[in-house]
Amino acid sequence: MIGGKIAFASGMLLALAGGWLAFPRILYQTRQQPVNFSHKVHAEKAGAKCEDCHSFRDDGTYAGIPTLDKCSGCHTAAMGTTAEEKNFIDQYVTPNREPQWLSYAQQPENVYFSHIAHVKLGHVKCEQCHGNEGGTGALRPYQQDPISGYSRDIWGRPVAPVGLRNEGGMKMDDCVNCHRRQGLEYSCLGCHK
Amino acid sequence: MSANKRYGMSIDIDKCNGCGACMMACAVENNIPPAPEAANDRRGVTWIRVYKVDNHLAYPERRTAFVPVLCQQCGHDTPCVHVCPQQAVDVDPETGIVGQMPERCLGCRYCMVACPYHARYFNWWDPKWPAGMEKTLNPDVAPRMRGVVEKCNFCHGRWHAAQQKAAAAGQREIDAADYVPACVEACPTGALRFGDLSDSSTEVAQDAQRPESFRLLEKIGTEPKIHYRSRRDWVREIASAPRPEGKDGLRG
Numbered sequence: 001m002i003g004g005k006i007a008f009a010s011g012m013l014l015a016l017a018g019g020w021l022a023f024p025r026i027l028y029q030t031r032q033q034p035v036n037f038s039h040k041v042h043a044e045k046a047g048a049k050c051e052d053c054h055s056f057r058d059d060g061t062y063a064g065i066p067t068l069d070k071c072s073g074c075h076t077a078a079m080g081t082t083a084e085e086k087n088f089i090d091q092y093v094t095p096n097r098e099p100q101w102l103s104y105a106q107q108p109e110n111v112y113f114s115h116i117a118h119v120k121l122g123h124v125k126c127e128q129c130h131g132n133e134g135g136t137g138a139l140r141p142y143q144q145d146p147i148s149g150y151s152r153d154i155w156g157r158p159v160a161p162v163g164l165r166n167e168g169g170m171k172m173d174d175c176v177n178c179h180r181r182q183g184l185e186y187s188c189l190g191c192h193k
Numbered sequence: 194m195s196a197n198k199r200y201g202m203s204i205d206i207d208k209c210n211g212c213g214a215c216m217m218a219c220a221v222e223n224n225i226p227p228a229p230e231a232a233n234d235r236r237g238v239t240w241i242r243v244y245k246v247d248n249h250l251a252y253p254e255r256r257t258a259f260v261p262v263l264c265q266q267c268g269h270d271t272p273c274v275h276v277c278p279q280q281a282v283d284v285d286p287e288t289g290i291v292g293q294m295p296e297r298c299l300g301c302r303y304c305m306v307a308c309p310y311h312a313r314y315f316n317w318w319d320p321k322w323p324a325g326m327e328k329t330l331n332p333d334v335a336p337r338m339r340g341v342v343e344k345c346n347f348c349h350g351r352w353h354a355a356q357q358k359a360a361a362a363g364q365r366e367i368d369a370a371d372y373v374p375a376c377v378e379a380c381p382t383g384a385l386r387f388g389d390l391s392d393s394s395t396e397v398a399q400d401a402q403r404p405e406s407f408r409l410l411e412k413i414g415t416e417p418k419i420h421y422r423s424r425r426d427w428v429r430e431i432a433s434a435p436r437p438e439g440k441d442g443l444r445g
Contacts, residue, residue, distance in 0.1 A: 059358050187290075188281075189290065
């Protein structure tokens with residue numbers, strides 16, 4: 001009798017755990033970044049500052065992920081011996097081909113977001129929204145909702161809220177929560193276009 | 194935070210020659226696709242539309258005028274906001290602009306019925322651009338899909354761009370010259386003017402005070418923010434929409 005209950009409970013747990021682990025994998029499609037870029041290596045070995053690669057244009061728009069011409073200056077020839085760097089040079093620098101980076105934070109096309117308002121006027125730190133992305137040693141896989149095509153960062157919360165960042169993503173709720181805390185209220189068209 | 198604005202427009206009907214440049218500039222700015230074959234006046238999408246009116250007299254007394262009609266940005270009891278069951282329409286307290294949220298809209302079209310100005314349009318088809326033209330789309334305005342309502346929002350993408358430019362200069366207050374809707378910019382006769390109605394030094398605020406200035410259906414009390422003007426009596430009379438003769442039984 002007891003044995004049956006234990007068997008049932010452990011079977012149940014196993015099924016739940018399996019679903020817990022497997023379900024997000026089925027739900028989200030995983031894609032690889034074109035180049036294994038390391039923010040850490042560039043900060044440590046090249047002493048590069050965030051603004052060297054992620055800059056504002058004169059009209060206040062954000063240049064975002066840098067284009068190849070920001071990389072070619074240093075990477076015309078290999079500086080190290082890593083396979084990543086050689087691969088990057090052979091595949092992209094030499095043929096002058098832009099890597100098709102996948103942007104984790106990319107919002108749907110109907111969202112308006114302004115970096116300069118947050119960074120320059122609001123003094124919000126990059127980490128507050130992007131977590132430690134700027135200090136990582138390797139790129140995490142990019143997870144995409146196959147139906148909407150949205151990145152998981154702006155859409156899906158992990159089933160278990162373990163290891164969540166402060167804002168836990170970049171969904172509308174996350175934006176609005178921070179704004180409310182600061183006493184800011186924007187109309188729908190404030191953030192949409 | 195910057196002081197709240199009340200953006201509005203003034204339209205000099207006597208200057209409008211009906212060329213339609215405003216309609217074209219609007220469509221290009223706001224990613225409105227060329228109308229499909231089956232579109233007509235009711236089913237097409239035109240955030241601003243130039244209507245032709247005349248004085249109902251025979252030649253040689255006949256006179257014609259052109260009246261550009263866009264969302265009148267009602268400032269009081271905004272009818273579309275009231276009827277929307279989805280909260281897909283709101284009035285921005287910062288700008289006074291009536292915003293339509295296509296992503297929230299369910300397509301019931303109550304707002305189109307409620308709108309006294311026929312300034313709202315329904316997407317009967319998914320947008321389609323002729324090959325190559327999709328490359329010219331404006332990235333500051335998201336295209337809409339079939340089944341939702343849309344309307345003029347005073348080129349809100351340009352408002353964002355102006356704010357962004359101000360932020361780059363470390364400011365929250367935009368430079369008025371940076372925020373001009375596409376129709377105003379395109380008008381070759383200068384019939385359209387745009388600005389902050391709450392600032393009495395702006396041209397629009399002064400235009401609104403002129404004796405020949407009026408608003409469409411002013412009597413229904415929605416406080417529209419588009420101020421028309423004409424020195425011609427018959428034009429002002431038509432715009433006040435007198436009750437048609439013999440229709441006394443109708444409620445008005």
